[in-house]
Amino acid sequence: MGETGGMGETGAIDKTGAMELPGYVHLYSGKVRDLYAPLTAAGRPDPELLLLVASDRISAYDHILATPIPDKGRVLTQLSLWWFEQLADLVPNHIVSTDVPTAVAGRAVLVRRLEMLPVECVARAYLTGGGLGEYAATGAVSGIALPPGLVDGSRLPEPIFTPSSKAPAGQHDEPITFTDVVDLVGAERAAAARDLTVAILKRGDEIAAERGILLADTKVEFGVGADGSLVLADEVLTPDSSRFWPADLWEPGHPQPSFDKQYVRDWLTTESGWAKQSGDPPPPLPESVVAATRARYVEAYERLTGTTL
Structure with missing residues (x-):
C-alpha cells in the first residue's frame, strides 16, 4: 500500500491553500480531497492521470470545519486501498500507483482520470x-x-x-x-x-x-x-x-x-451552541472532540x- 511516513502537510502552500508539490499542478480542492495533475516532460498536465490527496479536513452539514482531525487523511487512503483489494473481484478501481511525493505519502494515490x-x-x-x-x-x-x-x-x-x-x-x-x-x-x-x-x-x-x-x-x-x-x-x-x-x-x-464523523455532528448540534440554520460557520472543535474523533x-x-x- 505504499509508505506511510512523512505525513505532515509539509511543503509550501500556494494562494489557494493547497500544497505546492514539485512536478504537479493543483487543480481543485473539495471538502476533504485535493486534486493535482502530474506534469508531463513538456510541462503540461497529464491528460490520463490525477494525484488524489486526502487531507485531514473534516466537513459536517456542508461546512468544512476549521479544526482538522490528525491522521484522518491516512485512514481514508489506507482503508480505501484495503477495501479496493477486498472488492477487486466485484468491480475494477481507479488506482494506478501509491508511489507519490514524500510530502503526501500514505494519504495520496495516483489514479486514472475518469x-x-x-x-x-x-x-x-x-x-x-x-x-x-x-x-x-x-x-x-x-x-x-x-x-x-x-x-x-x-x-x-x-x-x-x-x-x-x-x-x-x-x-x-x-x-x-x-x-x-x-x-x-x-x-x-x-x-x-x-x-x-x-x-x-x-x-x-x-x-x-x-x-x-x-x-x-x-x-x-x-x-x-x-x-x-x-x-x-x-x-x-x-x-x-x-x-x-x-x-x-x-x-x-x-x-x-x-x-464515523457522526460524533462531530452530534457535538455541533447538541453541545457547541451552533445552530445549523444560522448561516454562521461552525465553531472550532475542542481538543477532546478532535481526540475522540481521531480515535x-x-x-x-x-x-x-x-x-x-
Whole structure:
C-alpha cells in the first residue's frame, strides 16, 4: 500500500491553500480531497492521470470545519486501498500507483482520470440519517416503499439503492429515484450502478460483521472506463463515506454509537451552541472532540483491517 511516513502537510502552500508539490499542478480542492495533475516532460498536465490527496479536513452539514482531525487523511487512503483489494473481484478501481511525493505519502494515490457519473450512489442496510427523515415523511426512501413501523437503526428487509444528486459545493445533495438515475445516465448504466453499489454494501457488511461491526449504509462513486464499464473511484467504505456501528451496541430506536464523523455532528448540534440554520460557520472543535474523533477513525481502520495504522 505504499509508505506511510512523512505525513505532515509539509511543503509550501500556494494562494489557494493547497500544497505546492514539485512536478504537479493543483487543480481543485473539495471538502476533504485535493486534486493535482502530474506534469508531463513538456510541462503540461497529464491528460490520463490525477494525484488524489486526502487531507485531514473534516466537513459536517456542508461546512468544512476549521479544526482538522490528525491522521484522518491516512485512514481514508489506507482503508480505501484495503477495501479496493477486498472488492477487486466485484468491480475494477481507479488506482494506478501509491508511489507519490514524500510530502503526501500514505494519504495520496495516483489514479486514472475518469468521466464520473453525475450521481451519488448510496446503498442502505439500516434506516438512519437522511433516509430515516424521508421515511418518516413519506414511508419510502428514494421512492422505495418500506414496511411500516421502522425506527432509527432498524435493519431493512433487503439493502436498497437510494441515490442522490451531486449538488454544487455548499449545497445539499437531494434524494432522487432510480428513474431519475436512468434519466441521467441511461437504463443500462443505471442498473449497473445500482447493482454494484448494493453488491459493495453486501460485501462490506459481510467482512465488517466478522469484525464486530455493522455497515449501516455507504456512498460510492463510479467513473466510466475506456471500455464503457463502471470503475470504482474516489474512496470506498471509509468512515467518511459510510456509517459503521459497533455490533454489540446496536439497539434500534435511537441513534447508534458509530465509528464515523457522526460524533462531530452530534457535538455541533447538541453541545457547541451552533445552530445549523444560522448561516454562521461552525465553531472550532475542542481538543477532546478532535481526540475522540481521531480515535474512532483509527479504531475503524484497525478493527476492519486487523493491522495497526
